[in-house]
Amino acid sequence: MAAEIEILGIDDLRSLSGIKWNKFPSDVLAAWVADMDVRPPPCVNRALAELVDRADFGYNRRASELLADTFARWQLESHGWSPPTEEVRVFCDVLQAIDVALWLHTDPGDGIILLTPIYPPFIRAVDGAGRRIIDVPLDPDGWRLDPARLRAAVDGDTRAVLLCSPHNPTGRVFDRDELTAIAEVANEHDLLVVSDEVWADLVHPGATHVPLASIGDEVAARTVTVSSASKAFNLAGLRCAVAHVGHAGVAARLDALPGHLLGAVGTPGAEAAIAAWTDGRDWLAALRRHLTARRDQLARRLATELPRVGFDSPEATYLAWLDFRELGLGDDPSARLLDLARVALGSGPDFGPRGNGFGRLNFATSEDLLDDMLDRLVSAINA
Ligand SMILES: Cc1ncc(COP(=O)(O)O)c(C=O)c1O
Structure with missing residues (x-):
C-alpha cells in the first residue's frame, strides 16, 4: 500500500504546543515559520x-x-x-x-x-x-x-x-x-x-x-x-x-x-x-506529491486572482517568496496583511534589505486551509 501523509485540521493544529499556531490570535491563519501542518511519518x-x-x-x-x-x-x-x-x-x-x-x-x-x-x-x-x-x-x-x-x-x-x-x-x-x-x-x-x-x-x-x-x-x-x-x-x-x-x-x-x-x-x-x-522514503514521496500540488494550487490562484503579486514557482521547499511591491503595502506587507487578511506571512525585510516589499508564505498545509488563506488574501488585497 502506498504511504499516506496525515494533514492536520485547524483544531488539531491549534492544540499543538509549537510556535506556529500559537504566536498569533486564534482568528489568524499561520503561514509563517517553516513547520508543516502534517504529522511526522509513522516510522518516527x-x-x-x-x-x-x-x-x-x-x-x-x-x-x-x-x-x-x-x-x-x-x-x-x-x-x-x-x-x-x-x-x-x-x-x-x-x-x-x-x-x-x-x-x-x-x-x-x-x-x-x-x-x-x-x-x-x-x-x-x-x-x-x-x-x-x-x-x-x-x-x-x-x-x-x-x-x-x-x-x-x-x-x-x-x-x-x-x-x-x-x-x-x-x-x-x-x-x-x-x-x-x-x-x-x-x-x-x-x-x-x-x-x-x-x-x-x-x-x-x-x-x-x-x-x-x-x-x-x-x-x-x-x-x-x-x-x-x-x-x-x-x-x-x-x-x-x-x-x-x-x-x-x-x-x-x-x-x-x-x-x-x-x-x-x-x-x-x-x-x-x-x-x-x-x-521514511515512501512517506517522503507522498509528502512531496502533496507539496507540489499545493505549490501548483497557489500558482494557479495567484495567476488568476492576484496577478499583481510577483511569484516564481519554487523548485524546492514549501515556501513561496511573494513580491507585493506593485500593491503599495509598504516595506513589510506581512504586517499589513496580518491586519487586513488575518494571515501571518513571514516578514520580507527580515530577509535583508532585498526583502523589502516581499513576504514569505508557507504552503505546507491542507488544500482547504491554503484556499482559506488565499481567499482572505484575495479579499483583502482586492478590497
Ligand atoms: C535554510 C535553513 N537552515 C536552517 C533552518 C533551521 O533548521 P533547524 O531548526 O533544524 O536547525 C531552517 C529552518 O527553516 C532553514 O530554512
Whole structure:
C-alpha cells in the first residue's frame, strides 16, 4: 500500500504546543515559520513510542554514532553523494553547526558571502558574530546566481561563503553550473563554504539537488555541509543535525574545543532522524506529491486572482517568496496583511534589505486551509 501523509485540521493544529499556531490570535491563519501542518511519518512516531516504552533515557551514544552512517546512506540513495562517515559530526541543530564553522574559521571583520535575500538567521550568523556581510544579490528575474557578480564581490578579507542550497526564501535549486561557479570562486580565493542543505529532500519534479561537496574533491575539502531531518520530516522541535566537515582546518578546531562546549544531541532527536532516514522514503514521496500540488494550487490562484503579486514557482521547499511591491503595502506587507487578511506571512525585510516589499508564505498545509488563506488574501488585497 502506498504511504499516506496525515494533514492536520485547524483544531488539531491549534492544540499543538509549537510556535506556529500559537504566536498569533486564534482568528489568524499561520503561514509563517517553516513547520508543516502534517504529522511526522509513522516510522518516527513508532521509534519515539518504543523509546518511551523502554524508558530508554540513560546516557546514550549509540544513536548519535549510528547517525553518521544513516546520514551517509541517505545521501547516497537520495543525492548520489557519499560523504565519508568519519568526517560526519552530530550537532544539536543546523544553525549551531553553521555558527560554529564560521566562528572557528573566521575572525571579526572578515567578509562572508551571502546570496540575498536570505533566511534571517544567516544574517545574524554573520553580523551578529562581528563578521562582515558580503552581499551577492540573486537575479530577481528567476533568482539565478550571476557568477560574474559573485566574482566581483570577493575582496581581500573575504574568508567564507554561507550558502543555502536549495535556497530559502526563493526556493531555487542551484544547478550544476551555478554550483560549479561557487566552487571555482571558493577554490581560487581559498574560501570556506558552509552549505546548508536542509531543504535538499523537498525538491519538486523537474529539479535535482546537487550537494556542493559532490562537485569535486577540491571543493569538498573546503566545505562544511549541514543537514537535518527537521524540514523534510517535520521534526524541528527535536533538535538534531549532522554536518559533513570536509574542511580539515575546521575539523581540527572542532576537535580542539572543550569537550562539552557544544553539548550533545538527545536520544529522541537522534532516534527520530535515524527512523526518518531509514524508513521514511515512501512517506517522503507522498509528502512531496502533496507539496507540489499545493505549490501548483497557489500558482494557479495567484495567476488568476492576484496577478499583481510577483511569484516564481519554487523548485524546492514549501515556501513561496511573494513580491507585493506593485500593491503599495509598504516595506513589510506581512504586517499589513496580518491586519487586513488575518494571515501571518513571514516578514520580507527580515530577509535583508532585498526583502523589502516581499513576504514569505508557507504552503505546507491542507488544500482547504491554503484556499482559506488565499481567499482572505484575495479579499483583502482586492478590497
Ligand atoms: C535554510 C535553513 N537552515 C536552517 C533552518 C533551521 O533548521 P533547524 O531548526 O533544524 O536547525 C531552517 C529552518 O527553516 C532553514 O530554512
